[in-house]
Amino acid sequence: xxxxxxxxxxxxxxxxxxxxxxxxxxxxxxxxxxxxxxxxxxxxxxxxxxxxxxxxxxxxxxxxxxxxxxxxxxxxxxxxxxxxxxxxxxxxxxxxxxxxxxxxxxxxxxxxxxxxxxxxxxxxxxxxxxxxxxxxxxxxxxxxxxxxxxxxxxxxxxxxxxxxxxxxxxxxxxxxxxxxxxxxxxxxxxxxxxxx
Amino acid sequence: xxxxxxxxxxxxxxxxxxxxxxxxxxxxxxxxxxxxxxxxxxxxxxxxxxxxxxxxxxxxxxxxxxxxxxxxxxxxxxxxxxxxxxxxxxxxxxxxxxxxxxxxxxxxxxxxxxxxxxxxxxxxxxxxxxxxxxxxxxxxxxxxxxxxxxxxxxxxxxxxxxxxxxxxxxxxxxxxxxxxxxxxxxxxxxxxxxxxxxxxxxxxxxxxxxxxxxxxxxxxxxxxxxxxxxxxxxxxxxxxxxxxxxxxxxxx
Numbered sequence: 174x175x176x177x178x179x180x181x182x183x184x185x186x187x188x189x190x191x192x193x194x195x196x197x198x199x200x201x202x203x204x205x206x207x208x209x210x211x212x213x214x215x216x217x218x219x220x221x222x223x224x225x226x227x228x229x230x231x232x233x234x235x236x237x238x239x240x241x242x243x244x245x246x247x248x249x250x251x252x253x254x255x256x257x258x259x260x261x262x263x264x265x266x267x268x269x270x271x272x273x274x275x276x277x278x279x280x281x282x283x284x285x286x287x288x289x290x291x292x293x294x295x296x297x298x299x300x301x302x303x304x305x306x307x308x309x310x311x312x313x314x315x316x317x318x319x320x321x322x323x324x325x326x327x328x329x330x331x332x333x334x335x336x337x338x339x340x341x342x343x344x345x346x347x348x349x350x351x352x353x354x355x356x357x358x359x360x361x362x363x364x365x366x367x368x369x
Numbered sequence: 370x371x372x373x374x375x376x377x378x379x380x381x382x383x384x385x386x387x388x389x390x391x392x393x394x395x396x397x398x399x400x401x402x403x404x405x406x407x408x409x410x411x412x413x414x415x416x417x418x419x420x421x422x423x424x425x426x427x428x429x430x431x432x433x434x435x436x437x438x439x440x441x442x443x444x445x446x447x448x449x450x451x452x453x454x455x456x457x458x459x460x461x462x463x464x465x466x467x468x469x470x471x472x473x474x475x476x477x478x479x480x481x482x483x484x485x486x487x488x489x490x491x492x493x494x495x496x497x498x499x500x501x502x503x504x505x506x507x508x509x510x511x512x513x514x515x516x517x518x519x520x521x522x523x524x525x526x527x528x529x530x531x532x533x534x535x536x537x538x539x540x541x542x543x544x545x546x547x548x549x550x551x552x553x554x555x556x557x558x559x560x561x562x563x564x565x566x567x568x569x570x571x572x573x574x575x576x577x578x579x580x581x582x583x584x585x586x587x588x589x590x591x592x593x594x595x596x597x598x599x600x601x602x603x604x605x606x607x608x609x610x611x612x613x614x615x616x617x618x619x620x621x
Contacts, residue, residue, distance in 0.1 A: 186614060188607050189488075189525050190533030190570035206490060206532060208571065215490055215530035217610055234614055235528045240435055240497050274416050274527070275436015275497075312446070312496060 183222045187214040187231060194229060204231030236271045241279070241308045248326065249279070251302045257293045258283035262306060262316055277314060285309065285317035287358050297358035303327040305360050324360035331355060338367035376558050380544040391546055394554060402538065402550040402598050407518075407609040409526050415502075417527025419609075421519040423538075424552060425509030430519035432527040435497035449494035453482040455516055457505040477513050484517050484537070484566050484576040490530040499529060510553040511539045517566045517576060522606055526613070534606050535575055537566030538598040540591040542583060547591050549598050561587075565595035569603040 182193060191214045193205065199222070201207055206215045214220070218233040241247060241264060249264040260281040266272055286297045297318070298304060302325045306316040318324045328337045330348035337346035337355060345354040347367065380399075383392040391399050403424025412418035415431035422428075438444030455477040459468045470478075481503065489499065501523065503516040514537030521535035541551045541562040548555065556562055561581030567574050583591060 186611065188534065188610055189531035190568065192570070204530065206530070208532065213532070213570070215532065216528055217525055217614065233528050238435060238494075238528050238530075240494050273436075275434045277437045 179222065179224065182220050185220045186218070187220055188217045189213075189215055193220060193231075199227050199229035202228050202230035203237065204233060205229060238274050239267070241277050241311065241314060243308050243311055245308050246305065246323075247273075247308065248303065248305055249276075251298050251300050251304060252278065254294055254298075254300060257295070260286070260294045260298055262304060264306070279306065279308070279314040279316040281306070281316045281318065285315070285319055288319050288321075296356055298325060299328065299331060299355070299357070301329055302357070305362055318358055318360075322361050324358040324363075326360050326362050327364045328355070328357050336365050338365045339363045340367050377554065379555055379558060380546050380548075393543070393548060395552065399546055399548045400594060400597065402601065403552065405602060405605055407522065407605050409522055409609045409613040415523070415527075417523045417525070417529070419519045419522035419526060421515045421522070423509075423511050423515045423550060425507060426511050426515050426552075427505075427507040428512060428515045428519045429504050429506060430516065430523035431502045431504075432520075432523040432529065433500040433502075434527075435494040435499050435529070438496055438498040444496040444498065447495055448491035449489075449497040449499050451482050451486055451489060451491065451499050451501060453478045453485065453501045453503070453520070455481050455503045455505070455513070457508060457512070461505045461508045477516070480513060480576065480578070481516055481520060484535060485520060485524070487573065487575050488521065488532045488535055488568050488571075489524060490532065493530055499524075508553070510551050510556040511564070514538050514564050514566060514576075518602060518606065522609065525610060533568035533570045533573075534603060535566050535568050536599045536602040536606060537564060537576060538595055538602060539564045540595045540598075542581065542587065542591075547587060547594055549594050561591075563588075563591055563595070565592065565599065567596065567599045569600055 193212045201212050204216045205212050214231045216233050218231045221230050221232050246268040247264040248266040249262045252263040253261040262279050262281055264277045286294050305323050305326050309315045309317045330353050332353045333351045335348050335350040379394050381392050406422040408420045411420045412431050417432040419430050435449050457466050459466050501520050505512050517535050517537040539551050541559040543555050543559050561583045563579040566576035
């Protein structure tokens, strides 16, 4: 590929189906596909070329569409606790808080719900909690909140529905309205901290 | 629609610029399409959307997903499923149409899905589902081709990876003459009607149906005529997508 053609291609706005280069010239990455030896754009966006590593991709204008993959981190709501040892979590945002194109329902098992031995998932989460989870398996979609950064990010009082606050030095979350105390597997990212 | 009464004159010979040409009932030449309007991103709730007008035909397409496949047993282990719904609004025709899906709409939903499946890179989203909704707001012939044009744009707008955009147009034989982009009246009296959709960059036909009778020579000529129209629509599609991008750039 001549330098002039390369310079013309970098940053160019392309539409699906547009031929970009041949597979002899670049390794295709996201946003492109190969048809008959020709690398073509698959989405509308900007062409990005890594000439040192000979990679080509198309950077989308909107956020990239994705589905949960193993190891990735997502945010979601506890949408159901179907058994003492199983909770359903509806994934809504990715780790950058970008909204997903649709919701995906994952399963959280007791064995992945805490770093210590527990009898029931009710000891670590409750219905409606906003949680930060990691995907441990794609199908079935299994989730984990074992690590310190994972777990409940926002929780609500089971008595009155008010926001629960984390108080430094106390294991429980505290409701400021009714004084209720509840246990959760709290993430280090917990949003409401009472330092007063 | 029930065809009744005397057949109107659909093709006339008219002298234009000193030359005798064939003119259709609405003043178009035989190889001329109706005015086309394309807009992308017309709906804010959908992940992607498009509005397409072929003259009096107006359709809106909306795309959701990829998302969790529902019902779950429909999901496929190696790719996403496409779920298409073609629907005509009760007010889209001269007489009220029942809002429920008719046999024709169910069939056209399938036709739409089969026209889109070759271009959507579904293998990137295993076990997921992509929803495509097409609503016909006003019908004046050629709704299925307009629906395909709109649906592919809505998919591109949603950021779903596509091999190519898809554009569609109908060709037909009216009063013994091959014409491009039939409207409702021409469609009702046509000897043949052939909707065609293509992925122009890949030079691939993704939809080909025919109603009526054409000779082999006429069929080849009709396909060439459709191709000419499709390339023009494809150009407008790309223009519409780029226009939307230009707007985004101004905002951000």
